Amino acid sequence: MSIKAISVSKVYSGSINKGYKIDAVKNVSIDINEGSFTLISGPTGSGKTTLLSLLAGIMYPTHGEIVYGNIHVSTSNDNTISKFREQFIGYAPQNTLLIKELTVLENVLSPNSFYKRSIKELKSSAHYLLEKLKLINKKNFKPCELSGGEIKKVMVVRALVKKPLFIFTDEPCSELDNESTDDIISLLYEQNSRGSAVIIASHNRMVLKENADFYTMEKGKITEYKKGGI
Numbered sequence: 001m002s003i004k005a006i007s008v009s010k011v012y013s014g015s016i017n018k019g020y021k022i023d024a025v026k027n028v029s030i031d032i033n034e035g036s037f038t039l040i041s042g043p044t045g046s047g048k049t050t051l052l053s054l055l056a057g058i059m060y061p062t063h064g065e066i067v068y069g070n071i072h073v074s075t076s077n078d079n080t081i082s083k084f085r086e087q088f089i090g091y092a093p094q095n096t097l098l099i100k101e102l103t104v105l106e107n108v109l110s111p112n113s114f115y116k117r118s119i120k121e122l123k124s125s126a127h128y129l130l131e132k133l134k135l136i137n138k139k140n141f142k143p144c145e146l147s148g149g150e151i152k153k154v155m156v157v158r159a160l161v162k163k164p165l166f167i168f169t170d171e172p173c174s175e176l177d178n179e180s181t182d183d184i185i186s187l188l189y190e191q192n193s194r195g196s197a198v199i200i201a202s203h204n205r206m207v208l209k210e211n212a213d214f215y216t217m218e219k220g221k222i223t224e225y226k227k228g229g230i
């Protein structure tokens with residue numbers, strides 16, 4: 001199983017600034033294979049978040065094709081695509097999307113309530129992950145009682161809890177100290193060694209596993225590809 005982007009482009013048109021158009025992603029092709037470890041780095045504004053959203057099925061490309069296994073997104077119905085996403089994709093977005101009325105644990109479990117796994121299994125996975133990121137003592141806290149870094153960690157746990165085949169994390173370490181960064185990266189490595197593909201977008205360059213796929217983006221294009229760490 002793989003996720004492929006074939007010559008995808010995304011053009012945003014301004015709803016506030018009329019006539020504003022930006023090619024956020026330009027003619028990008030990339031393959032994400034099962035079990036791979038991928039870093040997409042590049043400066044702010046280079047299109048990393050947009051590319052991740054296209055790959056994770058959060059938005060559709062303006063041109064080009066996204067293919068999940070043998071499902072072509074442009075010719076499939078929304079139901080087929082959302083089932084695939086629900087089953088196989090975990091996504092930790094760059095911006096916070098926690099529900100402020102819910103506790104940490106409830107937030108972590110909230111997107112997974114309709115997924116075909118027992119609540120017992122999801123809860124035990126949530127406890128394991130919160131423990132790993134040293135957040136278990138805050139499982140009953142509300143988001144307003146957490147630091148920015150702790151919120152980032154909760155978002156990562158929420159993406160991992162259903163043990164998805166593809167884990168997308170957008171700037172997972174941007175507000176974290178070194179120890180927390182190490183905790184998150186080693187957790188992502190662990191999930192990868194258990195079979196999940198991990199895709200990280202980050203404006204910081206980071207040291208990676210030897211067999212990682214390393215892409216650099218600039219102005220909407222992939223300008224460099226290397227196999228291995230940096």
Ligand SMILES: Nc1ncnc2c1ncn2[C@@H]1O[C@H](COP(=O)(O)OP(=O)(O)O)[C@@H](O)[C@H]1O
Pocket residue numbers: 012013014022023024042043044045046047048049050051
């Ligand atoms: N929803 C949007 N509407 C209009 N422009 C956007 C939107 N999202 C991103 N952009 C623009 O697209 C470009 C790429 O953004 P983004 O994908 O967030 O880059 P990165 O994650 O590398 O910082 C930026 O110039 C940004 O301003």
Ligand SMILES: [Mg+2]
Pocket residue numbers: 048049050094170171
């Ligand atoms: Mg971004």
